[in-house]
Amino acid sequence: MKKIFIILIIVVVLVAAAVLLKNKTNNENKTQNIGGNNSASSSAVSAPDHSNIGITQQELDALKNKINNSLQTEDLAVPTKE
Amino acid sequence: MRKIIASILMMAFLASQTMPVLAMKNAAGAAEDYFAAVQRRISANQRYRADLDVYNANKTPENEQKAVVSGKAMLNSWLDEAQAWLIWKNLQAKENPDVPSDLKNAIQNDVNTNLEKINHLRNDVASVKTLNQGVAVFLMMVQKYIELLVDVARNTGAVWVVAGNKILDTADSYEAKLRIAAQAKNNSAAIALLNSAKSSLQTARTNVQTAANYYKKTVIGGNPLINFSQGNVYINQARVDLLTAESQMAQAFSLIVSSQQQ
Numbered sequence: 001m002k003k004i005f006i007i008l009i010i011v012v013v014l015v016a017a018a019v020l021l022k023n024k025t026n027n028e029n030k031t032q033n034i035g036g037n038n039s040a041s042s043s044a045v046s047a048p049d050h051s052n053i054g055i056t057q058q059e060l061d062a063l064k065n066k067i068n069n070s071l072q073t074e075d076l077a078v079p080t081k082e
Numbered sequence: 083m084r085k086i087i088a089s090i091l092m093m094a095f096l097a098s099q100t101m102p103v104l105a106m107k108n109a110a111g112a113a114e115d116y117f118a119a120v121q122r123r124i125s126a127n128q129r130y131r132a133d134l135d136v137y138n139a140n141k142t143p144e145n146e147q148k149a150v151v152s153g154k155a156m157l158n159s160w161l162d163e164a165q166a167w168l169i170w171k172n173l174q175a176k177e178n179p180d181v182p183s184d185l186k187n188a189i190q191n192d193v194n195t196n197l198e199k200i201n202h203l204r205n206d207v208a209s210v211k212t213l214n215q216g217v218a219v220f221l222m223m224v225q226k227y228i229e230l231l232v233d234v235a236r237n238t239g240a241v242w243v244v245a246g247n248k249i250l251d252t253a254d255s256y257e258a259k260l261r262i263a264a265q266a267k268n269n270s271a272a273i274a275l276l277n278s279a280k281s282s283l284q285t286a287r288t289n290v291q292t293a294a295n296y297y298k299k300t301v302i303g304g305n306p307l308i309n310f311s312q313g314n315v316y317i318n319q320a321r322v323d324l325l326t327a328e329s330q331m332a333q334a335f336s337l338i339v340s341s342q343q344q
Contacts, residue, residue, distance in 0.1 A: 052266075053338055054259035060335060063252060064328045070180075070245040071321040073314035076167070076231055076307055077120070079160050079224050 112170035119166040126159035153216040192233040239297025246290040272334040279330035286323035289316045
């Protein structure tokens with residue numbers, strides 16, 4: 001009986017670990033995809049670092065991404081008495 | 083044998099309960115949940131309206147029960163939507179390194195408090211047996227629903243303001259660096275673009291400040307969610323201004339680079 005319990009606990013722990021790992025991998029893939037797209041678009045228009053300008057094309061691209069990603073708002077609906 | 087089967091079932095039940103918690107979502111996943119919840123609420127609303135029309139045309143007990151069931155589903159779908167939004171905003175603030183810790187903690191506390199309130203409201207919905215009771219719970223929920231969202235909405239607005247100001251500081255510093263390089267090369271076309279960019283950045287800063295003022299007014303009493311929505315209008319406008327400025331700076335950058343290569 002004890003052995004069965006131990007086996008069951010091991011199975012549950014393994015399943016939990018597999019779900020966590022899968023979730024983590026999915027999240028990493030999502031991040032990599034986002035990063036990959038950004039780097040692809042950056043490299044397509046990238047220019048050498050002109051140190052006398054003080055900024056690079058990549059920094060301008062990163063700024064554009066940040067504007068697009070950080071300032072997305074959404075309005076909220078509420079139940080009405082209609 | 084029965085004990086073994088019971089144990090397996092218990093284990094399976096516990097696993098099914100704990101897995102979703104263990105497999106914590108990130109903000110992107112929570113956003114998907116929210117938009118799916120909005121769609122489900124719209125569908126639930128339509129089903130309830132259709133069942134209510136049937137009941138109003140033919141007031142039988144069966145038709146009333148159908149309307150009660152779909153009405154309860156509709157009320158729960160509103161609560162699901164609020165819950166999904168609160169969870170999303172909490173994760174979004176947590177994952178953003180630019181958000182100050184006091185704002186993160188305020189959002190976390192408000193979300194926990196309001197998730198509890200949502201559970202209480204779910205109990206009220208579960209107790210509904212007739213259409214009249216459903217209407218009473220609905221009217222009570224209309225009042226409480228705004229309370230569920232208002233504090234987190236105000237703090238979420240503050241997060242957008244923090245993000246907007248931080249982006250503006252970066253954009254200002256880029257504009258200044260480009261201007262120095264353009265002036266050194268006496269590149270009048272680039273300077274003209276940078277003048278436009280600077281003007282767009284100033285407009286964006288004014289819009290972020292106006293948004294901040296509306297978000298501060300997102301409090302109970304008055305029209306909190308209208309103020310929240312107005313704040314969003316100004317943040318969206320600031321976003322457009324910033325994108326315009328970024329585009330002008332990118333063009334100026336290209337002009338400076340090409341003048342260096344000549």
